[in-house]
Amino acid sequence: MNRKPISRRTAVVVATAVIAALGAGTAGFVAYQESDEGNAAVGETAEMHLTFDADFSVDTNLAGGAEDLFYGKVTALKGQKDLGVGPETQYAVAVQRVFKGDVTGTVVVNQLGGTDEEGVLLLPEGDHLLQVGKRYLFATNYNEEQRFNTLIPVHGDQPIPDTEAGAPGVPDSDGNGQATMSDRWVAAVRDQADLSTAPPEPEPTEEPEEDPTPKASPTPGS
Structure with a gap:
């Protein structure tokens, strides 16, 4: 069955929760989120639309926005929680x-991302759930309260079967004559962007009164 679409006000509140969930390393990078979850039926996938102040498809931005950048293998599905953003999978x-x-x-x-209580798979636009047994490059930030490493959405989990696989066009960081995936991420960390400072908030503009009281006209001789 279909549900009532999420409102803009609710979406803004959720966006604030996303910032908290991602950890301090990416605070300020999620500018806005809205969801079409309310238009999805049971068994379907709904997308969260995230807007970032940094382009995390760029390796140096991804490295700069992550507290931890590492390669590893998913060995088990641990579970799922809802911390106020929507489903999150561990x-x-x-x-x-x-x-x-x-x-x-x-x-x-x-x-x-994950499956909500009504059976809808909710994910950031363009993202996919991790698969047990697969190897990825992980870009994460540590959540002190929950004691887990949260992925930067979409670009923070990149399937890489082998770090020594060739990476054409990447500098040969270790000088062994072959550019590999390892060289790619060594270079990304070496040249990482400084994303530690969030962009300044715009100055508030003073709104005119809705029904300004007209000033009295001056009387003759005053």
């Missing part, structure tokens, strides 16, 4: 190589 990930940060061993990676 996975166990075995860390295999770290390009930035200090993650080790097996960590819990949290992904924005």
Whole structure:
């Protein structure tokens, strides 16, 4: 069955929750979110439309916006939570190589998206749920309260079967004569963008009164 679409006011509140869920490293980057979840039926997929102040399809921005950038294998599905944004899904990930940060061993990676209580799969536009058994490049920020690493949506999980796979056009960072996926992310961290400062908020404009009281006309001789 179809449900009432999410309102603009609700969407703005949800966008604030998304910022909190992603962690301090990306605070200020999610500018607005709206969802067409209310138009989806059971068993269908609905999309969240996210707007960022940084283009995370650019490697140096992704590296700059992440506290941890690492390569690993999804070993298990841990569960799902709703922290006020909508469904979020947690996975166990075995860390295999770290390009930035200090993650080790097996960590819990949290992904924005999942199946809601009415059976609708809700995901950021262009994103897909992680798959157990697959290897990815993960760009995450740590959620201190929940003690998991939350993915930067859409671009923060990139399928990579092997870090030593060729990467044409990428600088040969280790000088072994072959540009690889490892070289790609070493270079991204080396040249990472500084995204630590959110853009300044616009100055508020003074709104005129709706029904301004007219000033009295001056009388002769006054």
